[in-house]
Every structure is written in structure tokens, then in C-alpha cells.
Amino acid sequence: MDKWEYSESIESDSIVSIKSKYGHFIDGKFSTPNSKKYLKTVSPSTEEVLASISVGNKNDVDSAVNSAKEGFKIWSKTAPSERAKYLYKLARLIQERSREFAVLESMDGGKPIKESRDFDLPQVAANFFYFAGWADKLDISWGTKEMKPYGVVGQIIPWNFPLLMLAWKVAPALATGNTVVLKPAETTPLTALLFAELCEEVGLPKGVFNLVTGDGTTGSELVNHEGISKIAFTGSTSVGKYIQNAVGERDIGLTLELGGKAANIVYNDAALDQAVEGVVNGIFFNQGHVCCAGSRLLLQEDIHDEFINKLEKRMQTLRVGNPLDKNTDIGAINSKEQLDKITSLVNEGVNDGGELFQIECELPSEGYWYRPSLFTNVQPSYNIAREEIFGPVLTTLTFRTPEEAVDIANNTEYGLSAGVWTEKGSKILWTADRLDAGVIWANTFNKFDPSSPFGGYKESGFGREGGRHGLLSYLKVRS
Numbered sequence: 001m002d003k004w005e006y007s008e009s010i011e012s013d014s015i016v017s018i019k020s021k022y023g024h025f026i027d028g029k030f031s032t033p034n035s036k037k038y039l040k041t042v043s044p045s046t047e048e049v050l051a052s053i054s055v056g057n058k059n060d061v062d063s064a065v066n067s068a069k070e071g072f073k074i075w076s077k078t079a080p081s082e083r084a085k086y087l088y089k090l091a092r093l094i095q096e097r098s099r100e101f102a103v104l105e106s107m108d109g110g111k112p113i114k115e116s117r118d119f120d121l122p123q124v125a126a127n128f129f130y131f132a133g134w135a136d137k138l139d140i141s142w143g144t145k146e147m148k149p150y151g152v153v154g155q156i157i158p159w160n161f162p163l164l165m166l167a168w169k170v171a172p173a174l175a176t177g178n179t180v181v182l183k184p185a186e187t188t189p190l191t192a193l194l195f196a197e198l199c200e201e202v203g204l205p206k207g208v209f210n211l212v213t214g215d216g217t218t219g220s221e222l223v224n225h226e227g228i229s230k231i232a233f234t235g236s237t238s239v240g241k242y243i244q245n246a247v248g249e250r251d252i253g254l255t256l257e258l259g260g261k262a263a264n265i266v267y268n269d270a271a272l273d274q275a276v277e278g279v280v281n282g283i284f285f286n287q288g289h290v291c292c293a294g295s296r297l298l299l300q301e302d303i304h305d306e307f308i309n310k311l312e313k314r315m316q317t318l319r320v321g322n323p324l325d326k327n328t329d330i331g332a333i334n335s336k337e338q339l340d341k342i343t344s345l346v347n348e349g350v351n352d353g354g355e356l357f358q359i360e361c362e363l364p365s366e367g368y369w370y371r372p373s374l375f376t377n378v379q380p381s382y383n384i385a386r387e388e389i390f391g392p393v394l395t396t397l398t399f400r401t402p403e404e405a406v407d408i409a410n411n412t413e414y415g416l417s418a419g420v421w422t423e424k425g426s427k428i429l430w431t432a433d434r435l436d437a438g439v440i441w442a443n444t445f446n447k448f449d450p451s452s453p454f455g456g457y458k459e460s461g462f463g464r465e466g467g468r469h470g471l472l473s474y475l476k477v478r479s
């Protein structure tokens with residue numbers, strides 16, 4: 001035998017039980033949609049239909065908001081220490097059932113099980129624990145100021161980290177005494193529906209958490225409902241702008257967490273092998289479906305060839321395939337639409353003159369897949385260097401001096417995150433100080449903690465999620 005045969009290690013899906021059809025979760029129970037309309041949620045790795053989910057219309061959203069209004073009367077008067085108990089219970093149940101959640105997330109969204117199991121679920125539980133701890137400390141945490149919840153909060157989340165985005169939004173909203181109407185993305189509703197079952201199990205008072213599934217029109221009904229006191233949105237910049245306009249002059253709270261085109265800057269004094277790992281993690285984590293992905297690699301010119309050589313070798317070791325295989329590094333692209341978008345932007349990059357490297361590997365015959373890809377010989381004006389591709393595609397640019405690195409890094413309409421790789425602490429501080437980005441990692445990438453605020457500048461949105469600042473997004477200050 002010349003080489004070891006590859007042996008897959010598949011996580012069993014027998015732990016999940018998916019119903020054929022789901023209603024909305026309103027007033028503490030699942031209900032048939034008023035719209036009588038359903039859409040299908042599909043596994044992006046097999047194209048198999050997993051379930052039918054309800055499409056919320058104006059009446060469904062209205063029922064959910066009314067339920068949340070009733071829930072607010074009770075929840076806002078519930079002792080903060082009691083609110084904390086519910087959140088702790090949810091956190092513990094999420095931990096207990098984390099394997100089930102992780103498998104479901106990978107089936108519905110296409111992400112590798114090792115990521116949903118080792119990243120998403122631990123982070124989800126950590127967020128519920130963290131915000132549970134804050135619930136009874138709000139009054140003493142801001143000096144003499146009195147903090148009040150908004151009321152009914154409308155939350156709209158995307159498909160890249162479905163349950164984690166739920167946790168980032170629901171945990172602080174409930175800890176601060178708000179009630180919630182959540183609209184998950186149409187391609188990934190299943191873990192939010194399972195979370196609703198947990199809310200029933202812990203006996204969360206009726207109306208505190210409501211879930212209306214559906215598509216963009218359902219989201220739009222939620223945004224435009226006059227019973228909403230705050231909207232929290234994560235998704236594309238275009239929908240974020242629509243929401244900002246729709247909210248207009250209404251006196252409601254708004255936080256927007258939008259796209260990104262992060263620079264990952266590698267100086268010539270960086271530990272190159274370590275930087276290669278960080279760059280790979282920065283762009284190929286979750287198939288590159290990450291708003292803060294390090295999608296623009298900025299290399300100091302004199303290390304360009306050596307670094308690209310190392311990077312291509314490392315990329316070639318990435319294993320693309322079944323999300324439920326514990327060895328998989330790159331799972332399925334979330335939807336056919338997203339695959340088409342990635343393909344079209346990459347074709348445009350090639351036509352513009354970019355040099356494309358894609359790894360050699362077999363792709364499954366069913367499902368939506370994209371090979372990890374790397375562009376070199378790119379001009380900053382190319383669309384691949386400017387637009388969020390939201391896929392496993394890295395674009396390389398070069399610089400000569402730190403000043404030039406900062407100029408190129410900031411030459412984008414976005415400002416969500418950035419990375420800096422150098423062995424010199426002073427250079428990290430000098431660079432970080434000049435970067436227009438809400439989150440900056442040094443000699444690492446994609447590190448998250450519930451206590452650390454996350455959010456962007458410029459067209460990446462406004463408001464922060466996580467940490468004490470994240471709580472403020474759900475509180476009105478009265479002095």
C-alpha cells in the first residue's frame with residue numbers, strides 16, 4: 001500500500017428528529033400560519049428537503065407582536081434574578097442537547113460538524129450564560145442612570161451562524177427585560193424552531209420569545225410593524241439600508257450588523273507558518289460565509305512568493321465534503337443562490353485579470369460546493385477586492401510600507417474587522433490604531449467571546465453585540 005486510504009467518520013443524524021411541517025411559535029405554542037403558505041428548507045449538501053416551514057404574513061407577524069406585547073407586561077416586571085434563572089436554564093439545556101443542535105445546524109446550513117460542534121454550540125451556550133449573569137446587575141452597572149428595556153424587539157438573522165446569531169440577539173434582549181419576535185433566514189430555520197421547543201420546556205412565560213418563520217417579505221412585515229420598539233438586524237448591507245429607510249423617522253431603536261471585506265495584513269517579520277494558519281482560518285472558516293472573514297490578504301511585497309507558496313500547499317490539504325464527516329474542513333455552500341453569486345464574482349475576477357488558484361479535489365455529485373480559491377495579481381479596483389463574496393475565496397493584494405498597508409486596508413466601504421500579523425507589538429498597536437474597523441485581531445483571527453463587543457464602522461453597520469456595550473443596545477437610558 002503506497003498511502004493510507006481515507007476513512008470517513010460520519011456523525012450520526014439519528015439524534016435529530018425533524019418534523020415534516022412547522023408552524024410559527026407564538027404565545028408560548030406552535031400554531032398554524034394564517035397565510036397557509038409553506039416553503040421548504042433543503043439540506044445544501046444533499047439537496048434533500050428536510051421540512052416545510054411556515055411563511056409568515058402580515059397577520060402572523062401581527063399575532064406575534066401582540067403576543068410579545070402581552071409578554072412584555074409580565075417579563076418587564078419579572079424580577080431580574082428570575083429572568084436570569086430562565087436564561088441559565090436555557091443555557092444548560094443548550095449544553096445538554098448540543099450534539100442534537102450541532103447536527104441539525106450542519107444538516108440545514110451545510111457547515112462542517114466540527115465547527116457547529118466545537119464553535120457554534122459552545123459559543124451559543126456561553127452567550128446565554130454570560131447574559132444571564134448580567135440580568136440582575138443592570139441597575140448597578142451604569143452609575144446613577146436608570147436603564148429601561150425598549151419593549152418588543154424585532155430580530156432578523158441570517159443563515160451563516162443561525163443559532164449563534166439567535167443567541168447574540170435573544171440572550172441580551174431577554175436579560176434586559178425586552179420581549180422578542182425573531183425571524184430566522186428562510187434557508188436555516190430549524191435550530192431556531194428547536195430553540196422554541198426549549199423555551200416551552202423551561203416554561204418561559206408566554207409571549208416572551210416568539211418565532212415567525214418565512215422569507216424576506218416576512219422580515220419586511222416585522223420591520224414595518226408599528227408595535228415594534230427596536231429592530232436588530234444582521235445580514236446584507238442592501239437589506240440593512242432598506243431597513244434603515246423603512247424605520248425612517250419612527251422613534252425606535254435600530255442596530256445593524258452588515259457585511260465586511262476585512263484586510264488580513266501580513267508583515268514580513270511575521271511568523272509565516274502561523275500566519276498561514278490564521279489566513280486559512282480567516283477565510284475558509286464556515287466556507288467563508290462570515291461577515292468578518294479575512295477576505296483580503298494584504299502581503300508585504302518581499303514575502304509574497306514565499307507566503308503564497310506555503311498558502312497554496314496548506315489549502316491543498318483542506319478536505320471539502322459531507323458536513324457530517326468529522327474530518328471535513330469545508331462544507332456545503334448554503335444555497336444555490338449563494339453558489340451562483342460566488343461563481344459569478346470569481347468569473348468576473350478572472351475576466352478582470354486576476355490569477356486564480358483552486359485546490360484539486362473531488363466534489364460530491366449532489367449539493368452545492370465550491371473549491372477553496374485564491375486570487376493573486378489583483379488590482380484594488382477589481383470587484384473581487386471590493387465586494388463581499390461570502391464564500392471560500394481569498395483575494396491577495398500587496399504593499400511595501402505600513403502606511404501603504406493601512407491605506408489599502410481602509411480603502412473599502414466596509415469596516416467590520418481586520419487582522420495584523422507581525423512579531424512586533426509596537427507595529428500591531430501602530431497599525432490597529434489606524435485601521436477603520438470595529439474588531440481587530442493581532443496574530444490570530446476569528447476569536448470570539450461573549451464579553452467582547454462586536455460590530456462595524458461605515459457600511460458594516462452600527463451598534464454593538466456582546467459585552468456590556470451589547471446590553472446597551474437593548475436598553476434606554478434615563479438619568
Ligand code: NDP
Binds near residue numbers: 220
Ligand atoms: P439578506 O440580508 O437578504 O438576509 C438576512 C435576513 O434578512 C434573512 O432573514 C432574510 O430573510 C431577511 N430579509 C431579506 N429581505 C428582507 C427585507 N426586505 N426586510 C426584512 N428582512 C429581510 O442576506 P441574503 O441571505 O440574501 O444574502 C445575500 C448576501 O448578503 C450574501 O451573499 C452576503 O454577501 C450577505 N450576507 C451578509 C451577512 C452578514 O452577516 N454580514 C449574512 C448573510 C448574508 P430570508 O433569508 O428569508 O430572505
